[in-house]
Amino acid sequence: MRTAVALLSVVFATAGSLAAQHGSIGGQIVFGDYREVSSDLHYRGSGGGLAASFTYKKLGIEGSLASISYDPVAGSTATVSFKATQLDIRARYYITGPVSAEVGIVNRKAKPEFEAQSVGAVRAGVRMSYPLGPGVNMGLRGGMLFGSKFSGGGTVSGVGALELGLNMMVDAMKGRLRLTGDYDFQRIARTTGSGPGKADVPIQQALGRIGLAVAF
Amino acid sequence: MRHHLLLVPLLLIPAGLGAQAVQNATLKRAQAAYDNLDYRQALTLAHTAQRERLNGFDRARAYELLAFTFSAMDSILKAVDAFKEVILLEPERELDPNRTSPKVLSAFSVALTQVLVVRQLKIDSVDFVGGQGDVAIRYVVTQPARVVTRVTGGAAAIKIDSSVANGQVNLRWPARQANGDPVPAGNYTVVVEATIGQNSFSASQPIRVTQGAVDTLPLLLSLPGYDYLPETEIPPKSWKPMGLALVYSGIALAGTSALSQGNLGSASFREAGIIGGGLMAAGFVVMLRKPAPQPARGNILYNRLLREQLARRNTEIAQDNVRRRQQVALRVVPIRAAGGR
Numbered sequence: 260m261r262t263a264v265a266l267l268s269v270v271f272a273t274a275g276s277l278a279a280q281h282g283s284i285g286g287q288i289v290f291g292d293y294r295e296v297s298s299d300l301h302y303r304g305s306g307g308g309l310a311a312s313f314t315y316k317k318l319g320i321e322g323s324l325a326s327i328s329y330d331p332v333a334g335s336t337a338t339v340s341f342k343a344t345q346l347d348i349r350a351r352y353y354i355t356g357p358v359s360a361e362v363g364i365v366n367r368k369a370k371p372e373f374e375a376q377s378v379g380a381v382r383a384g385v386r387m388s389y390p391l392g393p394g395v396n397m398g399l400r401g402g403m404l405f406g407s408k409f410s411g412g413g414t415v416s417g418v419g420a421l422e423l424g425l426n427m428m429v430d431a432m433k434g435r436l437r438l439t440g441d442y443d444f445q446r447i448a449r450t451t452g453s454g455p456g457k458a459d460v461p462i463q464q465a466l467g468r469i470g471l472a473v474a475f
Numbered sequence: 476m477r478h479h480l481l482l483v484p485l486l487l488i489p490a491g492l493g494a495q496a497v498q499n500a501t502l503k504r505a506q507a508a509y510d511n512l513d514y515r516q517a518l519t520l521a522h523t524a525q526r527e528r529l530n531g532f533d534r535a536r537a538y539e540l541l542a543f544t545f546s547a548m549d550s551i552l553k554a555v556d557a558f559k560e561v562i563l564l565e566p567e568r569e570l571d572p573n574r575t576s577p578k579v580l581s582a583f584s585v586a587l588t589q590v591l592v593v594r595q596l597k598i599d600s601v602d603f604v605g606g607q608g609d610v611a612i613r614y615v616v617t618q619p620a621r622v623v624t625r626v627t628g629g630a631a632a633i634k635i636d637s638s639v640a641n642g643q644v645n646l647r648w649p650a651r652q653a654n655g656d657p658v659p660a661g662n663y664t665v666v667v668e669a670t671i672g673q674n675s676f677s678a679s680q681p682i683r684v685t686q687g688a689v690d691t692l693p694l695l696l697s698l699p700g701y702d703y704l705p706e707t708e709i710p711p712k713s714w715k716p717m718g719l720a721l722v723y724s725g726i727a728l729a730g731t732s733a734l735s736q737g738n739l740g741s742a743s744f745r746e747a748g749i750i751g752g753g754l755m756a757a758g759f760v761v762m763l764r765k766p767a768p769q770p771a772r773g774n775i776l777y778n779r780l781l782r783e784q785l786a787r788r789n790t791e792i793a794q795d796n797v798r799r800r801q802q803v804a805l806r807v808v809p810i811r812a813a814g815g816r
Contacts, residue, residue: 290746298740389723391716392761397754399723401730421734425727425747427754442750444731461736467746469753 283437284311285472289325292465293343295375299336302375304329304343310439310470317353321363322346323441325468329375341374343367345466347443351386359386361402365445367464369410376462377410378447382422394430404447412451413460419448434474441468499524499533505540517544535564542586546579554579558586562617566592566678591618593667593678598809604689605657605803609647612665614678616640620669626682628663635665650684650805657803660686662810681810689804691796694789698781706775707768720758724751 287308294301308325325345331337349363363382369375384402391397404420425442447462497503505520521540529537542557561568570583596614603609612635616622619641626633626648635648648665650658661684668677697703727747735742 290749292743292746294736294739297738301740303743389719391720391758392764393767395716395757395761397720397723397757399726423727423730423734425723425750425754427750427757429757440750440753442727442747444727444734444747446734446736448736459738461739463736463739463742465731465743465746467749469749 280313280315281474282311282313283472283474285309285437285439285470287323287325287439287441287468287470289327290467291327291329291343293329293375294461294463296460301332301335302329302337302341303332304340306342308468308470310468310472312472319351319353319359321349321351323468325466327466337374339371339374342370343375344370349382357387357389359388360384361386361400365404372410376413376449378407378462380404380407380420380447384422394434395428397427398425400424400426404445407447407449409449411460413449414451415447415449421446430474437472437474439468439470439472441470442466443468495532497533497536499527499529499537501527502529502533502537502540505537509540509544514544514548531564535561535568538564539568542582543579546576546582551578551582551585554582555586555589558583559590562586562590562592566594566676587617589618591616591620591669591671591674591676593617593622593669593676596665596667596678596680598665598680598682598807600806600808602804602806603650605686605805606649606651606655607802608805609649610682610807612646612648613644614667615643616669618669618671620671622667622669625666625668626658626663627666628661629658633658640669650807657686657805658684660684683808683810685806685808687804687806689799689802691799692792694792695785698785698788701781701784703778703781704771704774706771706778708771708774709768710766712762712766714762716761717755717758720755724754727751 287310288305289308290303290305292301292303304327306325306327308323310321310323312319312321314320323346325343325347327343327345328340329343330340345365345367347363347365349361351359351361353359361382361384364380365382366379368377382402382404384400386398386400388396388398400422401424402422403418404415404422407415407420423444427440429438430436431438443464443466445462445464445466449460449462451458451460497506501520501524505517505524508514508516508520517540521537521544524537525534538557538560542554542561545551545554545557570580572580575583594615594617597612599611601608601610612624619639621637622640622644623637624635624646626635629652631653633652636646652658662681663684664679664681666677666679668675724747728744728751731742731744731747
């Protein structure tokens with residue numbers, strides 16, 4: 260995780276010397292819904308985060324760091340809250356029309372460690388972007404997670420970890436401020452054990468982010 | 476009756492010649508005798524007057540009185556001879572066909588064909604660019620003759636035409652020297668010389684030639700009748716932004732529902748709903764807003780074509796102006812009435 264943060268810092272530090280570039284950095288309000296194993300282990304929470312993006316010609320890089328305090332919902336068997344810290348990094352390359360390809364990583368750590376699964380994976384997917392009007396853009400993305408690692412162990416089948424996202428971006432003050440909204444849905448069909456002891460322990464998170472960024 | 480018809484033109488002679496009146500007393504008496512139909516007395520007095528000292532006008536009037544008197548006395552040959560003298564003295568002399576008897580007119584016409592004169596030498600006032608226009612010269616030769624038309628007054632005489640002509644002659648002179656250059660500014664004389672054997676007659680008309688600069692054309696700021704079109708246009712309002720936001724949000728919600736793990740309970744749509752709602756609100760606002768101007772490709776191409784045409788036309792004008800600055804505008808004006816001898 261430290262390596263990823265350092266990499267992100269280097270990317271944005273060198274961004275200023277490039278031409279034909281657009282970048283933004285800002286804060287986010289994050290709210291989410293987290294479920295694990297069964298409907299009884301259900302959390303909801305909110306928190307804050309940071310997000311940054313940088314675009315150069317056809318290449319775009321986005322990164323966000325969110326900290327969410329999840330509390331058990333009423334009726335849940337869970338009794339202890341936990342704090343999730345999630346890092347998302349996406350590199351995007353424009354292909355044609357509204358279509359871009361995305362690759363990146365996701366890393367989520369839970370504290371206390373045994374209250375929820377920490378997970379790390381590589382993501383790959385496609386984004387469809389469309390300008391709604393002057394200064395207003397939206398995008399829909401879908402992808403898969405590969406090589407998922409969990410703090411409690413377990414595996415995921417080839418198509419078992421999926422992502423879906425919706426995002427919008429509204430420019431204000433002649434493009435100097437940027438109001439953003441992001442929705443990320445993540446479903447990981449994790450299993451543990453093998454043979455007769457094999458058990459489905461899925462993880463599902465829906466995350467909403469509303470942010471305000473300074474564009475440069 | 477016949478005599479009265481003959482009388483009319485003679486009475487009008489002074490008025491027809493610029494109010495110049497007969498000076499000689501004998502000639503006045505001859506005219507009075509003619510007016511009183513005393514033709515013998517008129518002839519006697521006219522001959523007497525001719526032996527006296529007469530100015531040119533009186534001499535012409537004396538011959539004309541004789542011609543009219545001979546016509547009245549049916550002595551046509553003598554009338555023709557008298558008219559020939561009149562024509563030689565006053566080549567431009569004309570009789571008014573509305574007020575003169577046919578017999579007199581006939582005698583006058585016959586006389587015209589029997590003397591060699593160049594009459595009615597006319598040169599029109601004209602303005603033109605040197606090398607691109609000419610001066611119209613007209614005259615009448617009364618007998619078939621070798622006619623040479625020249626312009627004198629410059630460094631060397633310029634021959635305009637040399638031909639055998641009879642009757643009306645129309646010539647065009649480009650006002651150029653032998654080397655092709657426009658004639659310098661100054662006073663010139665157009666001389667028409669007609670020759671038959673030993674008999675010759677010449678008429679001349681002075682002209683003034685002035686030179687000036689040829690006007691140049693101003694460069695065009697726009698092509699007449701063609702206006703530039705706006706290079707951007709505002710597209711009509713559309714439901715598309717709202718519709719797309721609705722579709723994208725719907726896909727996100729439907730996808731969330733479809734991808735949700737069944738044993739984890741019903742999916743949470745709170746997050747997707749909030750972001751999707753915000754997106755639809757943005758789409759709704761965009762739909763209501765005045766659309767941003769979009770480049771009008773057709774108009775841009777049209778304007779580019781117009782600018783190219785304008786530049787091309789101005790280039791042509793500039794080239795034309797360079798040529799015009801090397802040209803000379805000529806003005807040719809006749810100075811006074813033509814004369815002959």
